[in-house]
Structures are given as C-alpha cells and as structure tokens.
Amino acid sequence: MTTKTIDRSDLPEVYIDDILMSLKYFADEHEAHLKIIDPQVCINCKDKPCLNFCPVGAYRTQDGGTVQIAYQACVECGTCRVMCPPKNVSWKLPRGGYGVSYKFG
C-alpha cells in the first residue's frame, strides 16, 4: 500500500449526530455490546484511529487520553473489531432484537 499525501482541503466537517437521527435503534439500556477492554491501552495508543474510522463516530475522547464508546449509536459493522490496532475492543453482537434496525437498508 502506497501512502501518499491526501488533499483534505475539501473534506467537509460533518456533524454525525445529525445524520444518525435518520437511523432507528432499539437501544439496549442494560448491556453494552461494545466495551474497551483496558482503558490504559487506549491512553497509550498514539494514533487512536477509532476516532476516525468508526462510521457513526461512536468512539470519542474528551481529553485525548481515555476513549469512550457510545455503543447505542453502533450499526454493528465490525470495523473497530478488525481495525483497533491493539485489539482492545470487546465486540459482541447486541442481544437479539436490540441495536440498529434499518428501515430501508
């Protein structure tokens, strides 16, 4: 894979929360299907690519150190499961009937 510089000048800023309003979820208030395994591992993770690659922006950091997951926004794609460099995400499917529920697909 050749890494080259990418012109980001025309990359728009998007407020993902506005876009997520179009999605229907059955939120599981009792059980988080995504968990950070060891918070310290995230603090030590320099790049934190999860803050970018998650398609619903569920991974957020307040202070640049600890990472939190808004699992209620998850669309269960699996990107973080594969791409978290230290594999620090405990990734399960939501319990039956919970999670994202596409209306159109």
Add this chain to the structure above:
Amino acid sequence: MTNKEKLSFDVIVVGAGLAGSTAAVMAARGGLNVVMVERGVTPGSKNYFGGALYTHSLVDIYPDFFSRKPPLERPVTETGFWFLSKDGMVRATVQGGKINSNPIDAYVAQRAKFDAWWAEQAKKEGVFLIPKTVVVDFIRENGKVVGVMTDRPDGALYAPVVIVCEGVNNLLTQKLGLIKHDFKGNATALAVKQLISLPAETINTRLGLTGSDKGLAISVVGDVSMGLPGLGFLYTGNDSLSLGVGVTLDALSAAGIKPYELLQRYLNHPMIAPLIAGGQLMEYGAHLIPEGGWSTMPQLYTDGVMVAGDAASMVNAMHWEGTNMAITAGKAAGETAVEAHKKGDFSASTLSAYRKRLENTFVLKDLHQYRNMSRFLHNHPEFMDVYPNFLNDALGMFFTGFGKPKKQLYGDILKSLTNRRPLLKAVGDIVAFGRTVMGI
C-alpha cells in the same frame, strides 16, 4: 439435559438474509423441518447494501418471482461507470441493447424490505422463523456440532446440520475454526451510504430517465474515493437515490479520514450535488464488504455445518456481485442438507457435496478467477486516481481542442497521462489489470 423436551429440527439456519432464507426454503422443499434464527427484529433489519439484486438468482428460486409482487425499486435500465475528476465527470454507461432484456437483469432494492419479504416466502413453504435471537455458540457432542445455543433462556436448538449464513462478521465461522484468521483490513471494505428521497419526476429529469420504470446502477470511480482503493455508487429507487462510497479498511484507517466525511465530500461534488439538491436524508448506514473473495474464504463445510454468503466471503467486488452468490450458495447448501438427510449422514464428506455443487456454478468459478482482484486494486490506487483524471482531461481536451493543431492536441493529451504516470508503467498497469480480471 433436563427432562424438558429438546427443541429438535432437521436443519438450523443461522441468519435470515438472502443466503439463509434461500437455504431454508430449499431444505423445506425437500421435506425437512427447518428453523431459521435471525438476530434482527425482522429479517433484513441488519442488512445494508447499495444496491441491486440480480434477476437470474431470484427466479431460480421462485420461477413465479415477479407475480409474487416482490418489493423492488426500479429496474436497472442503464448501468456503467462515472469517472469523476475533481470538478468534472466522464460517463460510460450502457442502455437499451443487451441491457433491455425481459425480464430486466437487475433491480434496485432495499434490503430491510426485500429480505423481510424473501424470508416471508420461505415461511410460506414451512420454514419456522425465530427473530430477535442471536446464535452465540454451537452445541457439540463427541466433537460434532449437533445444534446451536441462542441468547434466549433455555435457548438450545438441536439439528444434525447447521447452515451458517451469519454475514460478514463471521464469528461463528471463526469459532468452528473454518477460517484461522479474522477478516483482513486490506481485503475488506467499509461502505457507507445515504438514502435520499426525491420525487420520482425529479429523479427522472435530473438523471435523464424517460420514466419511473427506468433506473440506474452506477459505479463511480475517481475523485469519490480521494485516491484510496475504493468506489462510489449511485442507484435509483422509486422515489429515492442511494449514494455511497466504499473504501478498503486499511487505506481508510491509514488516511485518517472519517467515512461520513468522505461520503459528504462525494455528495458535495459539483457533478453530484445538483442531482440530490432538495432531497431529504431518509437513512444513513454502514456495512463491511468481504471483498477478499477467494483469498479470505473459509472452508465451506465441516461435520454438520455449511457456510454461505458474506460469512464465506462470497463477493465479487469488481462486478458488484454478492447477493446473487449468497442466493446460489444458499440453494446449494439447502439441497445438500436434503441429500444428507436422505443418506442419514452429516459428516464433512457428505457435506462436501455443497462445495462440489458450487464449483459448477459461477460462484466458485468467478471467485477463483478474481482471486487477486482485491489485492490488485489495493496495490494499484492509480485506477482510482490517475486514470479517471486522465480520462476526464483527455476527453475534455479532445472536445475543446478547436483551433489547436491536432498533432499538438494529441501531444497534450498524451502528456496529461505521462505527467501522472510514465507510459510504460501505464501499459504495465493495463496488462496487469487484464491478467487479474482473467485470473492468470
């Protein structure tokens, strides 16, 4: 085991997507008692695609498919490529002629609606559907799979054969050891899409369609992926447009780009924005695509288990095929389950007939032929960057070169290629691409 009666079936199908519901109905037609377990509220509610379905696979399962009033969107009457430069576009699409078949080859669809309907057809033939239920593990006796454990209380289900159609996040397939590694970031794409509603008339006018019974399926190449290995797409629904972009995970992560910003950039493109102006966002979503195909395919069967669909990496990214492979594979798995019951033997050696069936179809033939494609595109990002831009420049110059001596014009056109990529390399790229497509 308690004294409670075991919930036993002839076949368990995990996942009520296209592969699952097809496997289930074929098994039911063979007289088997089939249960299908689906984690969504309804079949399809976890599924998200471009996208179009291919008629050949649908009528193969239900010869009276169209008279059953399936929930389809527009037929694909025009298809091809749009090559985007930063501010322009070359369209290479085909319509009429071979595309104008009866029935039309492909139909745009929405999976939440279609998969629910597809599962409903299977239920009509006796398949028992359990929704809102996750299969979390297998039940083994003497090392052999004899059922599945679900996340319901007392959630054990028993059957001598399990057909796993769990989708791209193939946790169960991995649990069986049918594949030794998780899927790979260089052979898996993340696709994000917005479904945007617009009046049918507006869609017709903006896309040059002569009526609402005409529709587009477009692969968008070039500026849409910012030079990353990936593609955009556009499909026409009845009164909606579906626009998305898919990029290889490794490249996306390395670039540090947010997928929804990449998508918004595509929607802002000067050639795209006017098409969707005034539209209303109906739904956003994201899904992984196991583009590795052959290179990330698990072993397709073991004692008491077969795997079909995305879980088995059955995707031909170059041709946007996957749903048809899932249906054809589901059919083969269902038929093999029937055969196994006739023999009363569910060993890997009996179930190997599933793979043999698939070897005689386009599924394994194509996946084998295209086995190097995802790696090729990953290593040749110029197909997403250099060539679409060159094409725009070349045609742009060709049609504006008036008053310029044509020899100079052709020189300029050649230069717009060689400035980006040396000629010998370009020739090499084309040859390499051809070899990859041909699978040699």
